[in-house]
Amino acid sequence: QVQLVESGGGLVQAGGSLRLSCAASGSIIRIRTMGWYRQAPGKQRELVATVTAGGSTNYADSVKDRFTISRDNAKITVSLQMNSLKPEDTAVYYCRCFLGAPPSDVWGQGTQVFVFS
Secondary structure: OEEEEEEOOEEEEOOOOEEEEEEEEEOHHHEEEEEEEEEOOOOOOEEEEEEOOOOOEEEOOOOOOOEEEEEEOOOOEEEEEEOOOOHHHOEEEEEEEEEOOOOEEEEOOOEEEEEEO
16 A cells, blocks of 8 residues: 655745645555646646656646656655646645556545635
């Protein structure tokens, strides 16, 4: 089993920054791609950004050039630096890890980000 614990959400004014972190524990040898997803009220959960074990990244168009995902393979953490935040970035942000052997995934409990104008 893999467990994920997120931190770093909060309340921020538009234009500000926040940094989210997610720490993994347990069967970490199974972890492959790590990522962040978000769900705004009344909307479906959506991809924000992912990073592979090799460091390749993928971003949603809505956050490109504003958000940066990074991972520390030694500490088994994934972080999301969010700059130039907008009210439409308000959502619950979830850490997600894709696992191998056998393939599956695990989600964190979510952390709230609220951006006010």
